[in-house]
Amino acid sequence: MVRHAANQSPHCNIYQHAAEQLRTLLNIPPNRAILFTGSATEVWERLLQNCAESESTHFVNGSFSKRFCEFATELGKKTQVFNAPFGEGFDVGQCAVAETSEVICLTHNETSSGVSMPVADIHSFKKNYPSKIVAVDMVSSAPYPDLDWNLVDTAFFSVQKGFGLPAGLGVWVANEACLRKAEALKAKGLYIGTHHSLPSLWKSSLNHETPATPNVLGIYLLGKVAEDMNRIGVAAIRRETEAKAAVLYNFLETSTLYKPTVQNPAHRSQTVVVADVADAPAKIALLKEHGLVIGSGYGTHKETQVRIANFPATTMAQIEQLLHLL
């Protein structure tokens, strides 16, 4: 009933269960830490603070990858930025990462535009730049992307997207290369955070604990949802996601009213499907009357686009009902 120290946490079984289920679900090797923060936004800050001394590289093609990059600037880092127009992805083979850059920040799924970076493209960076830290924002796509953790150093997501949970929890997966980098920065006298520095989070995680009292309920629920997903099997969830996305994109391509915002099929998100449509707010209002909630276009695209979440909790029947109404 009274305030606990981290080392007296009664919550370690809850942490351990959630971490084990996520490890199974996302095939995370045992030597990777699974850490909890207040949000995925917080991970942007902590990751850059702990893994980049002076320069990070960013692939910016929407509001969220842009904000991730802005965090680096606010943290006083130099940034190398590859920009793509809204609705477009990158030809990563043409993007040469600067020798001086320490971290390559990739956004698997740019939530604002519905553009995805193919997993093979993500994996190509480690092959080309083995000494740099490869970081993947999978906020609005986890558990869909099947990342090879030998080719990704760190990745993170939040729980209110693909896991369908109440917001207020960020999940951060990191390897020992990230930890060593953070320790090296600290040894140089650089500031890497207090309770939520990577070494502090990592050390607590070894005992299934957190440096501060976390969102225990959120961690508990995440463990339960991940367990449920493991019962279904992540392969089945990924197949189902692709099947639903195929139905959605097929509709958009053959519709006279709608068209897919993302032209290149290889760059189309499987979890956030964005469509161009005249008078988007009216379409959203119509669906709401039928109990279906879809998102507006992002920022300046509010009037001309809609965004359809295709997370694991959405059934094929709901997708079909949606298309019937559209």
Add this chain to the structure above:
Amino acid sequence: MVRHAANQSPHCNIYQHAAEQLRTLLNIPPNRAILFTGSATEVWERLLQNCAESESTHFVNGSFSKRFCEFATELGKKTQVFNAPFGEGFDVGQCAVAETSEVICLTHNETSSGVSMPVADIHSFKKNYPSKIVAVDMVSSAPYPDLDWNLVDTAFFSVQKGFGLPAGLGVWVANEACLRKAEALKAKGLYIGTHHSLPSLWKSSLNHETPATPNVLGIYLLGKVAEDMNRIGVAAIRRETEAKAAVLYNFLETSTLYKPTVQNPAHRSQTVVVADVADAPAKIALLKEHGLVIGSGYGTHKETQVRIANFPATTMAQIEQLLHLL
């Protein structure tokens, strides 16, 4: 269903309701911001980062006030520290704050030892040091202390203590002096945080929004609990807290088995009552058999002390049942 920008948050009514109820409950003036973070621990970091350029003053008499002070050191600040032995408070009239110190960090309720700093003592600092920022950790006592916001610049708490809610949310109250200080530090090129810098949190709060997707459920529940407390009336809650604490301390003083850890009655916490007892773990186990959970002594005091939470959710009947069993 898709990721929202802070400025599109659908949660602003939830934020507004919680803030309004807290403002009423704690008598917080309209020009103070009520901000939400991942934990009160995070507020330690953000507050020191935003309100102290080079030096902070700390009153350390237990594990939590000590950790708050360590955060300042980790942030590269010089610290002035007043130490009191475990179980003792301060004669604040004898503690001269350094001219160079910018922030006076006070812990209203030191959770590890059950020592409280009287509210009159807290208020005395602003009178003596009007140009310094007075910061109050009220993590394990809010909403009990009746702070005069003209004499306190900033204060913070978490929701899993006095508000009886699931953990994962910090509440930070700050005034314009804190904001101006943060802006001045930023203008000097100092790092004050990204999404959770004070100016960023403050700006979003003007629209009842947060810079990142917060613990929405936690904010919602906090609003409901604060509303409920307002229905009862904070004065009644404070009187009840004092009445229950009086019964507890009276028992400890007259018991042959127990004695209050804090000798000075003026420094005894009304919300976390700590008692010396032989074989504390056996007492805790006995109570557990009867469905009552009390805390162990903190750290090295595990075998020789118990800590009894006296939060608003605890009834006088429960206190009486507890004393009957003790």
